[in-house]
Amino acid sequence: MEFSLDTGNTSWMIVATALVLLMTPALAFFYGGMVRTKSVLNMMMMSFVSMGTVAVIWVVYVYGLTFGSGERSYWGSPSGLIGLNGVGDDSSLAAPSGVPFLVMVAFQATFAIITVALISGAIADRTRFLAWVVFTIVWITFVYAPIAHAVWGGGLLGWENPITATSPIDFAGGTVVHINAGAAALVLVLVLGKRKGFGKEPMRPHNLPFVMLGAALLWFGWFGFNAGSEFAADSTAGRALLNTMIAPAFAMLGWILIERIRDGKPTSLGAASGIVAGLVAITPAAASVDTWGALSIGFAAGVVCALAIGLKYRFGYDDSLDVVGVHFVGGWVGTLLIGLFANLDEGTTWAGAGTTMAAKNGLFYGGGLTQFGSQAIVALCATLASVIVTLVIALAIKHTIRFRVPEEVEIMGIDLVEHGETAYEEAK
Numbered sequence: 001m002e003f004s005l006d007t008g009n010t011s012w013m014i015v016a017t018a019l020v021l022l023m024t025p026a027l028a029f030f031y032g033g034m035v036r037t038k039s040v041l042n043m044m045m046m047s048f049v050s051m052g053t054v055a056v057i058w059v060v061y062v063y064g065l066t067f068g069s070g071e072r073s074y075w076g077s078p079s080g081l082i083g084l085n086g087v088g089d090d091s092s093l094a095a096p097s098g099v100p101f102l103v104m105v106a107f108q109a110t111f112a113i114i115t116v117a118l119i120s121g122a123i124a125d126r127t128r129f130l131a132w133v134v135f136t137i138v139w140i141t142f143v144y145a146p147i148a149h150a151v152w153g154g155g156l157l158g159w160e161n162p163i164t165a166t167s168p169i170d171f172a173g174g175t176v177v178h179i180n181a182g183a184a185a186l187v188l189v190l191v192l193g194k195r196k197g198f199g200k201e202p203m204r205p206h207n208l209p210f211v212m213l214g215a216a217l218l219w220f221g222w223f224g225f226n227a228g229s230e231f232a233a234d235s236t237a238g239r240a241l242l243n244t245m246i247a248p249a250f251a252m253l254g255w256i257l258i259e260r261i262r263d264g265k266p267t268s269l270g271a272a273s274g275i276v277a278g279l280v281a282i283t284p285a286a287a288s289v290d291t292w293g294a295l296s297i298g299f300a301a302g303v304v305c306a307l308a309i310g311l312k313y314r315f316g317y318d319d320s321l322d323v324v325g326v327h328f329v330g331g332w333v334g335t336l337l338i339g340l341f342a343n344l345d346e347g348t349t350w351a352g353a354g355t356t357m358a359a360k361n362g363l364f365y366g367g368g369l370t371q372f373g374s375q376a377i378v379a380l381c382a383t384l385a386s387v388i389v390t391l392v393i394a395l396a397i398k399h400t401i402r403f404r405v406p407e408e409v410e411i412m413g414i415d416l417v418e419h420g421e422t423a424y425e426e427a428k
Contacts, residue, residue, distance in 0.1 A: 005090070006098025012233040013099050013107055019224025020110035024051055024117050026217030030272070031121045033210025034321045036203060038413030039125045040423045046120035046132050051113050053136045058109040059084055065145040067108070067153045076149045097232040107228060112144055114225075115177045121321035122185035125195050125203075126410055129418045131403045135393065143184065143389045147382055148176045166370050168378035169342060169359050171240070172229040174284025174335040175382040182328020183386035185319065191394040192404050194318035196411065203320075208268050215272035219248060222279045226286040240286035244279070247298030251278025254302025270306065277305035277326050281334030285341065288359070293341030301333045328383075335379045339372025340364050 028047035032040045054062075064078025080086060084105065091101045116136045120127075151170050170176060195203070205211055226244045230237040255274025256266035281301030282294055289297065309325035312318065319325065342362035359374075361367030397403045409417045416422055 004098055005100065006232075009097050009232045010099050010103060012237070013103050013228060013231060016224035016228025017103065017107040017110055019221045020107065020114065020228065021051070021221075023110070023114050023218055023221035023225065024048070026214050026221055027114065027117055027121075028214070029210050030214025030218060030276070031124065031321055033207040033212075033214060034121070034205040034269075035124050037206045037424055038415055038422070040206065041415040041421060042127075042129065042418055043120070043124050045129065045419065046127070047117040049129075049133055050117040050120075050136050053133060054113045054116060054140055055109055057137055057140065058112055059105065062112065062140055062145050063105050063108065065141070066112075066148045068149075070149070070153075073149070074146050076145075076153050099231055104231070107231075111173060111177060111225075112140055112148075115144055115173075115181050116140055118177070118181040118323060118327055119185045119188065122319045122323040123188050123192055124320035125414060126192060126404050127414075128402060128405050131397050131401055134401065135397060135403075138393050138397075139184065139390065142393065143386055144176075144180065146389075147180050147385055150385075151176050151378065151382070166358050166360050166374045168335075168374045169288050169338050169371070170284045170335065170378065171287045172226045172283045174280075174331045175378050178280045178283060178327045178331030179335065179379055179382045180331075180386045182324050182326075182331055183383045184390040185323040186317070186328065187387055187390040188394055188403075189317050189319050189324070191391070191398055194316075195320065196407055198318045199313065199316075205269060211272045212268055215275045219275055219279060222248075222283075226283060230287060236287045242291070243282050243286050243289065243294035246291065247282035247294045247301070248275045248278030250295050250298035251275065251281065251302030251305075254299040255306040258303055258306040273309075273322065273326060274302045274306065277301045277330045280305075280327055280330035281337070284331070284334050285338045288338060288344060289341045289362075290343045293337075293343060293362075293364075296341060297334055297337045300337060301330050304333050305330050332379055335375050336372065338362060339369065339375040342367065342371050 024047050028044040031047065032044040035043045060083055061078050063084070064081030065075040068076030068078050068081055070076045084102070087101055089100065089102060116139055120132065197203070223241055223244055227237040227241040230240060252271050252274035255270050255277065259266045259270045278298040278301050281297050285293065285297055305326050308329040309322045311325065340362045341364060342359065343365045344359060344361055345365070360371045362371050363369055394403065405414055405417070413422070
């Protein structure tokens with residue numbers, strides 16, 4: 001098919017790509033504000049370096065592994081896509097939307113970057129920077145690429161599964177990004193162990209304005225994340241845009257309601273965390289639910305994730321910045337609730353509706369539990385795949401170059417030892 005450039009769609013996708021890339025520095029502020037002063041630079045650097053490593057390997061070979069041809073295969077074929085040489089500037093894989101191939105590559109790269117960066121919050125204060133750099137490269141290659149290929153690239157999960165005879169819906173990354181990152185975060189937390197003093201001494205956020213700024217910028221960038229996943233400036237993108245506004249708004253209210261009931265006071269940290277929980281949950285459902293569905297998913301995510309972050313104290317795992325409670329749990333909430341609220345009929349659109357993807361309406365819209373079953377299967381598969389392969393990677397790094405800094409480095413401050421600098425001058 002001859003490529004015909006659509007300047008409107010292309011312009012929107014260039015903007016969306018920039019918005020999603022902004023999310024990683026936004027995450028650096030969000031996470032950086034939540035740690036103590038002696039580790040803020042290390043925390044922010046873990047996000048920033050992910051942009052460096054992932055962007056490079058993405059264009060060298062990972063795009064090919066993710067979106068190269070290969071039905072029901074672990075990886076796609078990188079043939080013809082190594083370094084993107086031979087791909088003309090006027091070529092496209094987005095027909096009929098008319099978006100150039102290279103714009104699509106850049107947009108998808110930003111997803112891979114933010115996914116691995118999300119994991120870093122779980123292991124704050126105790127991770128060797130070199131080990132993290134190695135982890136980003138290996139994890140994107142062996143975990144992110146296969147799961148993204150499976151869900152989006154026509155791989156193992158990209159067909160009508162034999163149990164439910166319908167395909168799962170993951171419009172913008174509930175499984176590929178959030179469940180995947182959250183499951184990997186839990187594995188790393190267990191492999192690295194608890195921070196010195198966890199549960200015994202306060203480890204409060206050092207800069208709550210940073211946290212709120214980060215949440216605001218994440219929300220801003222998320223419009224590109226969700227609406228951009230349509231790859232066109234059309235009504236489906238508009239639906240995703242609106243849902244991305246209202247779901248986190250209601251999630252924030254749900255989170256601070258739980259805080260008010262449980263603790264007596266709503267907090268700024270809770271408001272910021274609630275926004276992120278709502279953004280996580282609406283991500284897979286952004287274009288497949290109507291307004292009531294988006295509000296319901298958002299509120300459920302705010303309430304459930306606010307309760308879920310307390311599990312680390314009950315079960316004794318040190319998820320430093322609640323990546324498991326927000327991203328893993330929020331990803332599951334959003335993915336499963338599609339099975340209740342999916343509305344693919346008139347008034348709400350989704351790119352796969354009416355195609356061989358054969359997704360069905362949710363329970364509350366006359367579709368029964370078929371789609372719910374499909375959503376549960378893809379969430380479980382993504383969880384198991386991420387846990388198993390991440391565990392192998394984490395153990396390999398732990399027993400070779402060491403994943404965790406020595407205890408004296410934790411006490412002294414990881415910023416000074418790992419980077420030779422500090423975020424703040426000591427008070428005189």
